[in-house]
Amino acid sequence: xxxxxxxxxxxxxxxxxxxxxxxxxxxxxxxxxxxxxxxxxxxxxxxxxxxxxxxxxxxxxxxxxxxxxxxxxxxxxxxxxxxxxxxxxxxxxxxxxxxxxxxxxxxxxxxxxxxxxxxxxxxxxxxxxxxxxxxxxxxxxxxxxxxxxxxxxxxxxxxxxxxxxxxxxxxxxxxxxxxxxxxxxxxxxxxxxxxxxxxxxxxxxxxxxxxxxxxxxxxxxxxxxxxxxxxxxxxxxxxxxxxxxxxxxxxxxxxxxxxxxxxxxxxxxxxxxxxxxxxxxxxxxxxxxxxxxxxxxxxxxxxxxxxxxxxxxxxxxxxxxxxxxxxxxxxxxxxxxxxxxxxxxxxxxxxxxxxxxxxxxxxxxxxxxxxxxxxxxxxxxxxxx
Amino acid sequence: xxxxxxxxxxxxxxxxxxxxxxxxxxxxxxxxxxxxxxxxxxxxxxxxxxxxxxxxxxxxxxxxxxxxxxxxxxxxxxxxxxxxxxxxxxxxxxxxxxxxxxxxxxxxxxxxxxxxxxxxxxxxxxxxxxxxxxxxxxxxxxxxxxxxxxxxxxxxxxxxxxxxxxxxxxxxxxxxxxxxxxxxxxxxxxxxxx
Amino acid sequence: xxxxxxxxxxxxxxxxxxxxxxxxxxxxxxxxxxxxxxxxxxxxxxxxxxxxxxxxxxxxxxxxxxxxxxxxxxxxxxxxxxxxxxxxxxxxxxxxxxxxxxxxxxxxxxxxxxxxxxxxxxxxxxxxxxxxxxxxxxxxxxxxxxxxxxxxxxxxxxxxxxxxxxxxxxxxxxxxxxxxxxxxxxxxxxxxxxxxxxxxxxxxxxxxxxxxxxxxxxxxxxxxxxxxxxxxxxxxxxxxxxxxxxxxxxxxxxxxxxxxxxxxxxxx
Numbered sequence: 001x002x003x004x005x006x007x008x009x010x011x012x013x014x015x016x017x018x019x020x021x022x023x024x025x026x027x028x029x030x031x032x033x034x035x036x037x038x039x040x041x042x043x044x045x046x047x048x049x050x051x052x053x054x055x056x057x058x059x060x061x062x063x064x065x066x067x068x069x070x071x072x073x074x075x076x077x078x079x080x081x082x083x084x085x086x087x088x089x090x091x092x093x094x095x096x097x098x099x100x101x102x103x104x105x106x107x108x109x110x111x112x113x114x115x116x117x118x119x120x121x122x123x124x125x126x127x128x129x130x131x132x133x134x135x136x137x138x139x140x141x142x143x144x145x146x147x148x149x150x151x152x153x154x155x156x157x158x159x160x161x162x163x164x165x166x167x168x169x170x171x172x173x174x175x176x177x178x179x180x181x182x183x184x185x186x187x188x189x190x191x192x193x194x195x196x197x198x199x200x201x202x203x204x205x206x207x208x209x210x211x212x213x214x215x216x217x218x219x220x221x222x223x224x225x226x227x228x229x230x231x232x233x234x235x236x237x238x239x240x241x242x243x244x245x246x247x248x249x250x251x252x253x254x255x256x257x258x259x260x261x262x263x264x265x266x267x268x269x270x271x272x273x274x275x276x277x278x279x280x281x282x283x284x285x286x287x288x289x290x291x292x293x294x295x296x297x298x299x300x301x302x303x304x305x306x307x308x309x310x311x312x313x314x315x316x317x318x319x320x321x322x323x324x325x326x327x328x329x330x331x332x333x334x335x336x337x338x339x340x341x342x343x344x345x346x347x348x349x350x351x352x353x354x355x356x357x358x359x360x361x362x363x364x365x366x367x368x369x370x371x372x373x374x375x376x377x378x379x380x381x382x383x384x385x
Numbered sequence: 386x387x388x389x390x391x392x393x394x395x396x397x398x399x400x401x402x403x404x405x406x407x408x409x410x411x412x413x414x415x416x417x418x419x420x421x422x423x424x425x426x427x428x429x430x431x432x433x434x435x436x437x438x439x440x441x442x443x444x445x446x447x448x449x450x451x452x453x454x455x456x457x458x459x460x461x462x463x464x465x466x467x468x469x470x471x472x473x474x475x476x477x478x479x480x481x482x483x484x485x486x487x488x489x490x491x492x493x494x495x496x497x498x499x500x501x502x503x504x505x506x507x508x509x510x511x512x513x514x515x516x517x518x519x520x521x522x523x524x525x526x527x528x529x530x531x532x533x534x535x536x537x538x539x540x541x542x543x544x545x546x547x548x549x550x551x552x553x554x555x556x557x558x559x560x561x562x563x564x565x566x567x568x569x570x571x572x573x574x575x576x577x578x579x
Numbered sequence: 580x581x582x583x584x585x586x587x588x589x590x591x592x593x594x595x596x597x598x599x600x601x602x603x604x605x606x607x608x609x610x611x612x613x614x615x616x617x618x619x620x621x622x623x624x625x626x627x628x629x630x631x632x633x634x635x636x637x638x639x640x641x642x643x644x645x646x647x648x649x650x651x652x653x654x655x656x657x658x659x660x661x662x663x664x665x666x667x668x669x670x671x672x673x674x675x676x677x678x679x680x681x682x683x684x685x686x687x688x689x690x691x692x693x694x695x696x697x698x699x700x701x702x703x704x705x706x707x708x709x710x711x712x713x714x715x716x717x718x719x720x721x722x723x724x725x726x727x728x729x730x731x732x733x734x735x736x737x738x739x740x741x742x743x744x745x746x747x748x749x750x751x752x753x754x755x756x757x758x759x760x761x762x763x764x765x766x767x768x769x770x771x772x773x774x775x776x777x778x779x780x781x782x783x784x785x786x787x788x789x790x791x792x793x794x795x796x797x798x799x800x801x802x803x804x805x806x807x808x809x810x811x812x813x814x815x816x817x818x819x820x821x822x823x824x825x826x827x828x829x830x831x832x833x834x835x836x837x838x839x840x841x842x843x844x845x846x847x
Contacts, residue, residue, distance in 0.1 A: 004666075004678035006709070006756025010659035013747040013760065073745015073760060073774030080725040080744055083407060083421055091748055092724035100598070103399070107392070114388070137395070139388035146386070153389070159591040160598065180831055181718060181754035334756055335847045337678050422742040426729040429739040432770075436784035439651040440793045465799040469643045495687045496641045496799060501696070502667050502688065502704040503639045507800070 003338025012330050012342040015350040017067035019326045020358055022172045022194060023319055024064050027362075029169040029195065030202010031057040032105070032161055037232070039112075039158035045228040051112055051375035052213075053206050057165075058105050059366035064098060067358055070349050090174045097171060101164045104157055110135070111154040113373045115142050120373075131372070169198045176325060183258035183336075184265065184329040189247050196240040201318035203233045204286075204311035209366075211308050219376070223300050227293075230307050234290045237314070241283050244321070261336045269331050269339055274324045282317010286310035441474040443467050456528040461508075470527065493521040508532060515561065533575030540578060545569035627715060627734025627836065628809045631781065631792075632818045635841040638706035638802035640665055645685040647797035651782060653767040658682050660759045662779040663710040663794055668846060672700040676845045707846055708803060710794070711736070711757040711779035712827065712835030719749035719758065728776070734836060735781050743775035750776060754828050755835075781805065 001010060031053045037043045038050035046053075069075050085092035110117075118140045121132035170191040176182075177190025207229050214221045251262055266274055289310035293303040327342050345351040405411055415421035446467045447454040457463060468474045470492075476482040490512055499511040516524065524534035537557075543549070546569040550560045648654060648663045665684030669677040677696070681688065688706075713736050720728050720736060727742040728749055738749075740761075750758040758778040761768045769777055782792035786805065790796075795803045806815030818824065824838035828847060839846075 004680070007658055007661045007664050007680055007683040008750070008756045008759040011760070013750050071746075073747070073763070073776075074743065077421070077725075077742070077744045079415065080421055080742060082403075083412060083415070084725050084742070086723055086726035088721045089724040089726075089748070091722065091746060094724075103396070110392070137388050137391040139391060141387065146388075149386070149389075155587070156591055156594065159587075160594050163595055164598065175748070179718070179722070179752050181752055334754055335678065337676075337847075422739065426731075426739070429729075429741070430731045430737060430783070433737050433780060433783045434787040436770075438785055438788070438790070440647055440785075440796055442790070442796060462799075464801055466796050468647070469797050469799060494689060495643075496639055498687075498689050500640065500688060501701060502669065502706055504636060504705075507639055509639075 001333075001338055001340050003333070004335055005333035005338045005340055006335055009330075009333050009340060012327070012340065014326055014330060015071060015342075016327075016344040016352065016355045017071045017350050017358070019319070019322045020067045020355055021064065022169070022198075022326075023201070023322045024060050024067070024358075024362070025169045025172060026194070026198030026201045026318065026322075027205050028057045028060045028064065028202065029165040029198040030200065030204075031060070031206055032165045032202070033199050034203055034206055034229070034232075035108075036158045036162050036165075039155050040162065043228065045224050048222040048225045048376075049206055049210050049229070052210060053202075054105070054109050054112060055369050055373070055375050056206060056209060056366060057202075058109055059369055060362040061098075061102055061105055062365055063358060063362045065094075066361070067355075068094070070354065070358075090171050090178065093167075093171050097164070097168050101161070101168050104161050104164055108154055108157040108161065109373075111150045111157070113375075114150055115147060116373060116377070118142050166195055170195050176329070181334060182329050183251075183256070184262060184332070185325065187247055187250075189243055193240070193243045193247065196236060196243055197318050197321050199236045200233065200240050200314060203229060203236065204314035204318070207233070207307060207311040208315065211304065213370075217376075221304055223304070226304055226307060230290050230293055230310075233311070233314075234287065237283065237287055237290070241279075241287070244279070244283075258336055261332050264339075265328060265332055270324055270328050273320045274328065277320035278317050278324055281313050282320055283314075286313045286317065289313070439475050440466075440468055441478055445478060446474070453528065460528045461532045462527055488520050488522050490516075490518070490521055493525075497521075510561075510563075529577070531575045531577050533577075536576050536578045538578075546572045628807045629713075629733050629735065629781065629786065629836070630806065630808050630815050630819070631710070631713070631837040632804040632806075632815050632824065633708045633710075633837060633839050634802045634804070634818075635705050635707050635839060635843075635846075637800045638665065638708055639800055640667055640684060640688045640706040641799065642684040642687045643797040643799060644708060644794035644803060645683050647793040648779070649685070651785075651793035652769050652780070654769065654777070655762055655765040655767055657762065660762065660765075660777075661685075662757075662759075662777070663708065666707045666709060666846075668703075668705055668707060668843065669696055669699070669701055670703040670843075670845070672702045674702075703843070705841070705843070706802075707839070707842075708794075709755070709757070710837060711781070712755055712833065712837045713781060715834035715836060716832060718752040718754070718831075718833060722748045722752045724748065731783070733787070735783050735786070736778075737780055737783060738776050738778065740770045740772040740775040740777070743772075745774045745776065747776065753778075754831050754833065 034046060035050050035053040035057065038046040069078055072078060081092060081095040085095070114136065117132050117136045119142075121129060121136050122140065124132060173191030173194030176185040176194075177187055179185045207226065210226070210229075211221060248266065251259055287310075289306050292298075293306040293310065295303070298306075330340065330342065332339050344355070347353060412421055443454065443457070443466055457467070471484045471486055474484060477484050494512050497509050497512075499509045503509055525532060526535065529535070549558045550564075551558070552560050552562075552565050554560060642665060645661065645663055645665065649656060649661075652662060654660060654662050661683040663683075664680050665688075666678055666680045667684075667688050671677075677699075679688075684706075713734060715734065717728075717730065717736055720730060724746060725742055725744055727739045727744070728736060729739070730736050745760065747760060750760060758776055761773045761775050761777050763774045765773050782790075782794075785792055791805045792803075795805045801814075804814045804818060806813035808816055808819065810816060818840065819838065822840050824840055825842040826835045826838060827842075828835075
């Protein structure tokens, strides 16, 4: 601690795990948006990754409560969130929003993959047959009419899923943005900034995963899909950068009591993670890279590689953004007279190893999911649901 | 469409399970196992209000330590509760455990050491320049009505005080720098005979 | 497509509306499981008669208040877990302000930190006691996800430590740094619970029995006062009538009930 901080501020309250949580739900929201762009808005070029993105969203969604549970002082009381939620607390919304959205995503995955599930059920034997039959709810009707209805309902679910995903991630922005006690957090822009960076991170994740999985499977990368993803990613990134810059610009211009502290936070305490990673390497450099990946004279191999690099940097940059919000907001005293330092421990319930494990777990779940319901195979018919 | 019906039934069962989960029989069971507390705010406030009182008030000390209390009441330390110097006294009241007073210079200095942030009219002294290494209580009785060191001689025939106590004089006639300029008529404000 | 675009949008909007309505429903129904929330309306009716005064012109920074509080309330002894503390402000001639609170002021202020003020031309210096302000518009109560923190009818804000899940949102929401988390392996704790939030309760177990909080009793110079505003002859009522008092961070609208005599610019 340098300068002065209230004695109780010497302990950092929200740890690395709380940095992880909005990162994970952000990836979910972003991945889902891509799927929704295909299913609701009919952006046909996203077909190769439409089901892929749904499965990605589901894998990360299942892991979302884990960092929260591990962070609670009394995790065994977590059920109270369902039993006695406080309507004035945005945080109490988590249980309900997450549960609702989980059901929605599961329902949509089920509908979108149902034809495949039925086909696998009919074609397999033993325990696998049982599993697929249960997943199919014992119904093996895959007539054109039924599949058509499936498609329509899936579309409705995707439509409802857009505000739901926005709520799932936007409410986190509200949790921070509505804390008037913290001048680094308190802004009406926070839910929007969180949501926009979530969409950006989700799209970047899909790009990275799609390229990696295609390389692992040695299948060709659909260049139209990638370039469309790049275009949308660029658009959202521009809006995201604009909002994040607006927030700081307003603080600079209004020059409130806290500005002296905030300006030092940005230019000194968080100079590497904010100026360096979040803005620089994580936003502006990827923006340039994404722009240049669309240059017509570039070979496809190069443009994909540049886009891949940009997406990876964005993933790092959005993580830095979560860090800068959560940890950054706790890096200065509310007395506006001092700085505080947070060094995450390596071990322990809220340590770096645990955080790494939580980030790897969705990829493991993803691998399991694509083993049972590979999104790229179309068992049976010629059209994807 | 059968799959929709089955899916809807599944969903219905989930919703029902959730409703049951939130119902009183379920919450009572959870409360018993410690996973949920159904206490109302009123009950919890009562719990806080019934916590045991620790700090002993001087009026409680009075019942046994009458003489000390009477002296203390009239002294300059009457605003200082007994526990502040004599330590947490609850155990002493309940079981007669001995109380040890820290009579060191540092302890008195917690309040009375000269500090620039302290109000100027608060009695404080530079402990590095005052009284050598002796315990403060050697000259200053914490329960005396006046806080200056006690006068170890009779006053008759010795007025004015400044006849012997002049700046630069050696012990026991020394006069602290802070006293320079003071007239003899105000000495008795802080100093009394033993 | 079997559905027309209009049917689709209307259907989708209906579903979305239903989702929002069910989410918003708790706002309109009493929090029957917790039994809280609505009680706030009764409290405002009753008025909040208790108030606290800190006189910064009297405080000598001896730290007896902090010691008494830790003993009285079984507060964990670590420096980052405190219900009350004392801050020292040193304002130099050229307008710089230095603030410190070594070990919350528990051992007084005559430690090594004094060295940094040597050679400094001091314009003004004083002590400021701090504690929970028991705000009438408490941000901590608003953000608790399980309604574990609440306001009593006297206006004191308490934490139901049997319900607190330890999410730390209330600690973040408090602008004054008044709250802390009872460490998981704490040797002592106010209610025996660990991993829960805690804060100054104005010694509710004393004040509800007509006594003063421990810090008020322990203060040797009367820099802390507690009282019932309905008693016109009480010390607090007298101060509120005769002296100019101010509150911390007024602009945040928390409506604190700890009033300060002698607050200076830059004291937050």
